[in-house]
Amino acid sequence: MTGPDPEPTSAVVDPAPAPVEAASAPVEPAPAPVEPAPAAVEPAPASLPAETTAKQPLHRGAESKPYNDILHRTLKPPVRVLLNRLVMRIRLEGVENIPRDEPLIFAGNHSSWLDGPLVVIEAPRTVRCLTKVEMYKGVLGWLLRLVGQIPIDRGKADRVALHTALDELGRGKAIGVFPEGTRGSGEMAAVQHGIAYLAVHGRCRVLPVACLDTGDALPKGARWPKRSVQVRVVFGAPFAVEIPANPRSRKALAAVAEDIRVHLADHLATARASETV
Template identity: 35%
Template sequence: MLYTFAKYLVWFIFKFLYRIKIHGKENIPKQGPVIICSNHISNFDPPVVGITSPRVIHFMAKEELFEKKVLGFLLPRINAFPVKRGMRDRNALRQGLELLENGGTLGLFPEGTRSKDGHLQKGLAGAGFFAMRSNATVIPCAIIGDYERFKPLHVVYGKPIEFKSLEADNPRAQDVTDEIMANIQILLEENKK
């Protein structure tokens, strides 16, 4: 209930402020497990992906945010769950896999932190782990723009990633993440504004 209310409220505010344009929304499957992997340029990225996706998304968020009074109350109610950064967090990994096993949508920012210069950074192995351990469709996403008020912000969803080139090589989670990041980079380059 709160998720739906928050989604419409944030959509109304952000659509007005940032002139959000959505591209490729039809690439997101309507059913079944999905992982949406996006670049990370702002603290506003999670709500922007959340309001532009037709699916209800569950995001991992750094554990420290849940220790703040207001965010600690709000985040679980808008489908975020905590992850310990800098270590292998088994609880977060298990929670993410259970979500996907139940046909849910997991939102990830594989870079792990915001890019300071706007350029795509190397992704962490976690995204590849989820892709390898689940039967989820992986959708790359590119957020393009500077979050300048009244200037267009573009959210581009790419086609599902096919990992055929990696199948024969017995890939590691990092190899899969690298392929995901390459797909995000292609979206960024093809849709520069």
């Protein structure tokens, strides 16, 4: 009896699913029109990153963390007063040339250790300078990181430093570069191509800075600046570079770097010519 019982039962049950399948057959087209809906929604997320990345720097690499410049905004005014009135004799010129609300590269000549700190302290906006990695030792290294300076290894193409600088420009901030690469005569006879890379890929203007007589105020080997020497920090008018058709071409970037060098050398010569006794 056990064997025969299932057969009639299954015979009765089998037809039941058949009508259900038949009933569901007309329902199947209903999901079909729903399926294209997600397909139509998919392009929306795809377009969102495009809009977002349009506001970011045009470079590859992980985005660096934004720098909190509260120390600059709170400490720079008193430090500037202390430096300019008690420690050194500094004359500022062209401060009105500095835009406050756009990405900007401060580019200066380099003849003394004072040049970088002067640009950072005297500029009316936060400036993060690319600073050689050799400086990041002990208390000085801790202080440089605290105030947001960007370490760069000049012995290689330091992509981390360049991408950090580009991230900063992408946020509408300012960075400082001394494109001669090292301390020297400060005559702008040659500049490194890194500044061209930053100006082209950061899509920003360059503001020339002439730091005059800093080498006399703090000669090599000296530990304290001479107050008897007056130092001039002259901010020029910002200028835009021409974006090459192939922004990754070394030859094109070399041409941009030379154009920047000419602008900086002209500003340096003009600043020296305007000096009054």
